[in-house]
Amino acid sequence: MRGSCLCGGVVFDVALPLRPVIACHCTQCRKTSGHFWAASSVPMAQFSLVVQDSLTWFQSSPQAKRGFCNTCGASLFWQLEGDDTISFGAGCLDGPTGLTIASHWYKEDAGDYYDLPDGLSPAPQA
Ligand SMILES: [Zn+2]
Ligand SMILES: [Zn+2]
Numbered sequence: 001m002r003g004s005c006l007c008g009g010v011v012f013d014v015a016l017p018l019r020p021v022i023a024c025h026c027t028q029c030r031k032t033s034g035h036f037w038a039a040s041s042v043p044m045a046q047f048s049l050v051v052q053d054s055l056t057w058f059q060s061s062p063q064a065k066r067g068f069c070n071t072c073g074a075s076l077f078w079q080l081e082g083d084d085t086i087s088f089g090a091g092c093l094d095g096p097t098g099l100t101i102a103s104h105w106y107k108e109d110a111g112d113y114y115d116l117p118d119g120l121s122p123a124p125q126a
Contacts, residue, residue, distance in 0.1 A: 003092040005074035009054030015046035020102035025110035
């Protein structure tokens with residue numbers, strides 16, 4: 001399955017299966033996305049960058065970095081330091097994904113202008 005940013009300066013391929021989507025409402029995800037960050041992930045062995053002309057990595061915390069497009073501003077990737085998986089924005093994927101949102105993380109940090117569904121699994125406190 002292929003994903004890309006808005007301008008096409010970053011294109012990536014991911015091999016199935018993809019992890020169900022996790023919506024993260026933490027302050028960092030709010031700031032980087034402008035809303036909340038909804039991401040799937042794969043092991044690095046299932047991930048490849050096809051185009052990375054405008055890919056820039058931002059060290060968003062001591063433990064994690066975020067990949068974004070320095071031309072169109074798209075939020076694309078999130079990766080823990082030293083981790084063997086990479087998270088990518090589900091909205092970057094082309095075509096139907098077959099994915100569903102499995103959980104919402106950091107509801108306590110969510111914006112006050114939208115409602116969250118009940119009954120979804122809470123965040124592991126990392
Ligand atoms: Zn772009
Ligand atoms: Zn977050």
